[in-house]
Amino acid sequence: MNVLVFDIETVPDVVGGRRLLGLDPSLSDQEVAEAMMALRRQSAGTDFQRLHLHRIVAISIAADLDRHGFRVWSLGDPEDDEAELIRRFFDGVERYAPRLVSWNGGGFDLPVLHYRALLHGITARRYWDSGQEDRDFRFNNYLNRFHDRHTDLMDVLAGYQARANAPLDEIATLLGYPGKMGMSGGKVWEAVQAGELGAVRDYCETDVLNTYLVWLRYQLMRGRLTPEGLQAEEGRVKEALRGDGRPHLQAFLAAWEGDDHGA
Template sequence: MRLPILIFDIETLTDLKSGAHLYHLDLPEADLEQALMKLRRQESGADFQRLPLHEIVCISGLWIDENGAMTLFSFSREQYSEAEILKKFLSIFDKRHPTLVSWNGSQFDLPVILFRAMYHGLSAPSLFDQGEIDQQKRYNNYQNRYHQRHVDLMDAMAMFNGRHFQKLDDVAHLLGFPGKRGDGAYHVPEYVRAQQWLKLTSYCEGDVLNTWLIYLRWLLLKGQLLAEDHRYWVQATIQYLQHQPQHADFLQVWRETSQHTEFTATDFISPTP
């Protein structure tokens, strides 16, 4: 396992101002979202908005440093503008070059970050350089789906075949992890409107934690992690979360769901001294 590692996830809202500009809409703000949704249905048959119109309201990450220490963090609109969130996240890559891990990051998170960074006039060569500046990145960069600098688990586990894509929630439940615990991304606008920032960051961090646990199982499958090392990391994650009060529910649900597979049934049983 190549350290440091950064597992990340983003949460977004529709950027109503940009949408109004793009479609030449002169409507009250209260009517804009419905109008943009209707236009999107006409374009694609679905409500999911075009990537450049996803305004970032939270980026969460789990950082595992070279010594194996874990740090769970979130940059949200509680304290920062979208531009400030992006600056803080992108600065990580200026200082360090972690293995980046995501679920659907190649198709959603990174393209959204790219468009929104350009919207705000930001520069992020450490993340988006493909060899024009650092020639080594011709052979291993964060954009190429077959490189290892960024591991999009959804893509990799589907063997890079879109017909086999799976939902994070489903795979997490299948493997004995908590999943989204009854929540969904449709709650994000509600959290932001009500300024329920802890709910927003806990939700985003929950996706990060599920992705991390699936990544450990992926490394075990590929032989990049021995069984005893896999168990070590799972136990280290449990111990870390025991000191994170906002994730007491995640830990409790994980304890319950772990009993549904034989492989995870002993995750919460203390080893015999």
């Protein structure tokens, strides 16, 4: 089965915020976002919006689909709207029926994708199939938490116990991978407002790289890879990064190999 590791980056949905909160239409996006965050802090003690009030600005992928070779990329072009990014994601699921892999995808990324696909009227027949169209999906589909057509690594490694959840950055760093580089999720709104969507997409791509590498280590733990197989797969990733040439991926590779050399 093809493996497709994914991650999304989001900002507050100021259009939805205006509608739900009945805010003055003359308020700027920044003012609406500040109002949304202030109200959220008052009710929940955090700026983090409820999942239906997130707008997706980037979806990044790390995958080796149909033996095309491993690569990392972000869906669409920076000027594409949210609906186009979501449509491309579900089109990929329709075409390849991959095993989806995420870090906290069950708790965040997929529910946000569900709400936003609902908002934009996006069809995803294979994703939502639980055996009505393909009998195999009755026993292994994307929707059942305990099936592995979607593997939420954070959830699985925590034994499905929220109190045992761990941050991707810390797990990746403990395993000798670079971890988060250059940004954090809390800085995405400011970066988008400053016209730095490219930096957000780069950051999202390093997140899926970390997740992919943790996935390989998970496969070793499960006995699906031998130590030699893990080394070979990591070598394939490194070779792909060397051949890519984009600065943020070269920085990721340098940080990774620097840690290897220091071990």
